[in-house]
Amino acid sequence: MTLARVPTVYWDSCVWIGLINQEPEKVESIAGVLAAARRGEVQIVTSSFTLCEVVSRKCDGEKKEITADEDDAFAELLKADFVTVVTADWDAGMKARELYRAFRSQGLKKPQDALHLATAVLESVDVMHTFDDDDFLKLDGKVSRADGIALAIRLPPEPPPPAEVHPDLFNVV
Numbered sequence: 001m002t003l004a005r006v007p008t009v010y011w012d013s014c015v016w017i018g019l020i021n022q023e024p025e026k027v028e029s030i031a032g033v034l035a036a037a038r039r040g041e042v043q044i045v046t047s048s049f050t051l052c053e054v055v056s057r058k059c060d061g062e063k064k065e066i067t068a069d070e071d072d073a074f075a076e077l078l079k080a081d082f083v084t085v086v087t088a089d090w091d092a093g094m095k096a097r098e099l100y101r102a103f104r105s106q107g108l109k110k111p112q113d114a115l116h117l118a119t120a121v122l123e124s125v126d127v128m129h130t131f132d133d134d135d136f137l138k139l140d141g142k143v144s145r146a147d148g149i150a151l152a153i154r155l156p157p158e159p160p161p162p163a164e165v166h167p168d169l170f171n172v173v
Contacts, residue, residue, distance in 0.1 A: 008084075009033060010045045010120035010128040012113070013053040015156060018131060020054070020070055026131060032159030033129065037082035047119040049088040051078065053112060084123075092118045099143065107138050121145050127152040 018026035019034070036042045054074060056065055066074070078085050086092070095118035100111055108114055113135045120128040124145040130136040130153060140153040 006040065006043050007127075008043045008045050008123065008125040009156075010116070010123065010125040011050075012046075012116040012128065012130045012132060012136065013050050014131045015129050016046070016050060016054045016074065017056075020066055020074060026156075029156040029158050033156050035159075038080075040082065042082075043084055044082060045084045045086060045120070045123055045125050046078070047088050047092070047116055048085050049112065049115050049119075050085070051075065086119050086123055088115060088119070092122060095122055103139060103143070106142070108135050110135065117143065117151075120151060124149070125151070127154055129154060129156040131155060 015026075015030060019030045033042060033044070037044050054066070055071070077083065092115060096111065096114040099117050099121070100108055100114035103114075103117075108117065113132065117128070117136070117139070121143060124147040128136065128151060136153050137155070139151075141150045143151045143153075145151050
């Protein structure tokens with residue numbers, strides 16, 4: 001018998017920043033994944049580099065530092081049982097260099113994004129969530145995870161509609 005495994009999703013910094021900023025076009029899908037993680041239906045994975053990178057509130061354009069309260073709340077969230085923080089170590093750095101060189105011509109523009117990608121690859125996550133269509137989304141299915149399977153790179157999914165409530169079978173009015 002094989003034990004069931006909880007699906008894993010990698011969140012790059014843009015997802016965390018979208019949550020902190022409560023960006024209207026992003027927060028609903030982020031909150032849906034976060035709620036599923038809190039219920040134990042999914043495990044969120046991120047790099048320890050995320051702690052450093054999420055000191056500003058914008059992924060693109062003007063950068064603004066997050067407040068001390070937001071910073072503390074973010075750090076506490078990363079300590080939750082449903083979040084796995086993977087150390088950005090030698091292997092991740094070397095894999096990031098390899099990926100950066102291999103995919104720079106296909107849009108992987110920043111070494112820090114290569115580090116996020118390397119972590120997702122080395123951890124063989126089921127899917128990488130991002131809002132970064134310039135660097136990541138175009139690489140969907142083009143990068144192999146450590147287990148040899150193509151890495152899915154997607155937007156966080158829209159949450160399902162609320163479940164329809166059905167009357168109790170034995171208490172039909």
